[in-house]
Amino acid sequence: MKYDIVIGLEVHVQLKTRTKIFCGCDTAFGAEPNTFVCPVCLGFPGVLPVLNHRVIEYAVKAGLALNCEIASLSRFSRKNYFYPDLPKAYQVSQYDEPLAVNGFIDLTNGKRIGITRAHLEEDAGKLIHSNERISLVDYNRTGIPLLEIVSEPDISTPQEAYDYLTNLKAIIEYTGVSDCNMEEGSLRCDANISIKPNGAVMLGTKAEIKNMNSFRAVERALTHEIQRQIKLVDQGGKVVQETRLWDEKKQTTSSMRLKEEAHDYRYFPEPDLMPVRISQEYVQNIKETIPELPQARMKRFVSQYNLPEYDVQILIADKDLADFYEETVRLFNSPKMVSNWIITEMLCLLGEERIGIRECQVTPDYLSQMLQMIETGIISGKIGKDVLAEIFRNGMSPEQIVKEKGLIQITDTNELESVINKILQENPRVVEQYREGKKQALGFFVGQVMRLTSGKAQPEIVNEILKKQLE
Numbered sequence: 029m030k031y032d033i034v035i036g037l038e039v040h041v042q043l044k045t046r047t048k049i050f051c052g053c054d055t056a057f058g059a060e061p062n063t064f065v066c067p068v069c070l071g072f073p074g075v076l077p078v079l080n081h082r083v084i085e086y087a088v089k090a091g092l093a094l095n096c097e098i099a100s101l102s103r104f105s106r107k108n109y110f111y112p113d114l115p116k117a118y119q120v121s122q123y124d125e126p127l128a129v130n131g132f133i134d135l136t137n138g139k140r141i142g143i144t145r146a147h148l149e150e151d152a153g154k155l156i157h158s159n160e161r162i163s164l165v166d167y168n169r170t171g172i173p174l175l176e177i178v179s180e181p182d183i184s185t186p187q188e189a190y191d192y193l194t195n196l197k198a199i200i201e202y203t204g205v206s207d208c209n210m211e212e213g214s215l216r217c218d219a220n221i222s223i224k225p226n227g228a229v230m231l232g233t234k235a236e237i238k239n240m241n242s243f244r245a246v247e248r249a250l251t252h253e254i255q256r257q258i259k260l261v262d263q264g265g266k267v268v269q270e271t272r273l274w275d276e277k278k279q280t281t282s283s284m285r286l287k288e289e290a291h292d293y294r295y296f297p298e299p300d301l302m303p304v305r306i307s308q309e310y311v312q313n314i315k316e317t318i319p320e321l322p323q324a325r326m327k328r329f330v331s332q333y334n335l336p337e338y339d340v341q342i343l344i345a346d347k348d349l350a351d352f353y354e355e356t357v358r359l360f361n362s363p364k365m366v367s368n369w370i371i372t373e374m375l376c377l378l379g380e381e382r383i384g385i386r387e388c389q390v391t392p393d394y395l396s397q398m399l400q401m402i403e404t405g406i407i408s409g410k411i412g413k414d415v416l417a418e419i420f421r422n423g424m425s426p427e428q429i430v431k432e433k434g435l436i437q438i439t440d441t442n443e444l445e446s447v448i449n450k451i452l453q454e455n456p457r458v459v460e461q462y463r464e465g466k467k468q469a470l471g472f473f474v475g476q477v478m479r480l481t482s483g484k485a486q487p488e489i490v491n492e493i494l495k496k497q498l499e
């Protein structure tokens with residue numbers, strides 16, 4: 029039988045506010061466990077939550093960037109469940125009256141994926157299972173503001189899921205409300221997936237998949253889960269509603285628990301918090317602070333800089349990288365050359381150190397100065413790579429590096445002629461071969477010149493002299 033695949037994604041984005049959603053505790057990542065806590069986020073009796081206004085601002089901004097309508101009235105509820113990472117035994121979350129609804133994200137293939145809702149909630153603590161007998165809990169994360177973004181079940185393939193996530197992350201990063209760092213858990217994704225006979229109206233029973241720590245892992249987990257469900261149904265079995273965990277090492281999903289229904293959580297309105305009222309004026313003011321978003325920027329990059337789509341996609345995916353690119357082009361107006369250097373050399377250096385472009389010592393100023401040196405023939409492109417690596421390592425200016433290391437290109441014809449004559453004298457056999465018609469011997473001589481001049485000889489002049497001497 030042929031099946032339709034139905035995928036919906038739930039993405040939790042941690043909002044980058046300085047303090048937590050209902051108390052003044054710091055939200056910084058990586059602190060000593062249980063140092064950023066207070067009676068409010070630890071759920072002591074008698075305390076009252078106070079809503080952090082910055083959280084609302086950020087959520088509205090993200091909602092607008094995701095093309096959502098912002099509700100003029102939204103409300104917090106209590107979602108009740110017992111678990112050691114939840115000191116109050118309930119999580120404050122928006123339930124039937126979320127802050128943002130009816131948005132969408134356009135995929136690269138042109139398909140539009142609906143966003144059902146984006147609602148606010150507080151994060152739970154973090155359990156650390158140190159060994160089989162002991163589990164520890166860190167409440168620093170408790171009460172950190174999250175925006176949960178729920179898609180419509182419009183996604184039909186694992187590749188579309190990957191594309192949706194990549195786009196969503198780029199949009200949120202551009203708004204600046206979250207750093208979307210998956211390794212630090214500031215972006216998390218769960219997937220709902222079901223299959224149904226080709227063309228059937230009724231949706232199949234869905235399984236929820238958790239524990240995927242990269243977008244590629246989501247893609248792999250979905251591919252695996254589709255195969256599992258198809259095999260199961262083909263053999264006459266039934267998919268059960270459950271939560272399954274992705275195991276990246278084994279590349280498989282396994283059942284974690286049967287999925288709760290909404291009524292298991294006994295939602296009820298949070299009595300300690302007022303409903304959130306948002307005026308049109310407030311929404312309008314925030315709208316004006318939203319920067320150019322990735323898709324608009326992508327179109328502009330293609331038309332303004334005449335770059336191939338491949339380059340644009342890489343540059344745009346990271347806002348800092350795209351900003352860095354534009355600043356460099358402003359200083360050195362050769363868009364394709366700048367793009368080539370950033371995409372190949374810069375990304376390679378950054379990848380080795382696993383850092384972002386703003387964390388390294390290369391600035392648009394330095395990169396443009398270095399490119400200018402290549403353009404005017406002061407250094408060769410090959411030397412340029414070494415200079416860039418040197419700036420990257422110790423933050424010196426290109427001028428300083430070229431001067432101190434004596435990297436200025438040799439364009440002096442007399443100097444190059446004497447080097448070339450020496451090489452020709454030392455290799456009479458190769459000279460003979462060249463004259464007998466083995467023209468590729470020229471490459472050997474060029475290589476020798478570069479070796480003796482440490483790559484500083486100007487290649488065009490070398491070629492010219494060599495040919496003249498050999499003929």
Ligand SMILES: [Zn+2]
Binds near residue numbers: 048053
């Ligand atoms: Zn607190």
